[in-house]
Amino acid sequence: MQAATPAALRELAERAGGEIRTRPAEGEWSVAELIGHFLDAEMVGAVRYRWVLSHDAPELIAYDQDLWVDNLRLRDDPPEEMLCLHEALRRANLRLWAETPVVLRQRYGIHAERGKETFDQLFRTLAGHDRHHLAQARRTLDAVLAH
8 A cells, every 4th residue: 555655646646737736625635735744644654663663662742734734834835846755755664664573563652642553553554544645635636626
């Protein structure tokens, strides 16, 4: 799932064309903002993975995704830059996963909202996150292009 996400995001960005920054409705994210959210989640995941693998039971702070999208002005960032950075981080994170021995995937951190989470759980949760937000991005684009 995670290996396929970057290509799926590029396909959505290309399909969106000039409508990439258009929100389907007030309070909903545009395709550009969704791409930015994927990037934010990948950055947060990258840091969490490395904390968990390097420290004993580190604290994993939570973040408010809506604040990040709004306050970091993801709607205005160049989509190509966000896609390239996401792709690079995703490659690095997939490599880290592949090179981490199975026994070390049980190392854990303490998430501020969800409690104990292993590297394995964190990694698999991001795959579910991808699935959820790719479906959202497809619905968003369909709604925007239908108008």
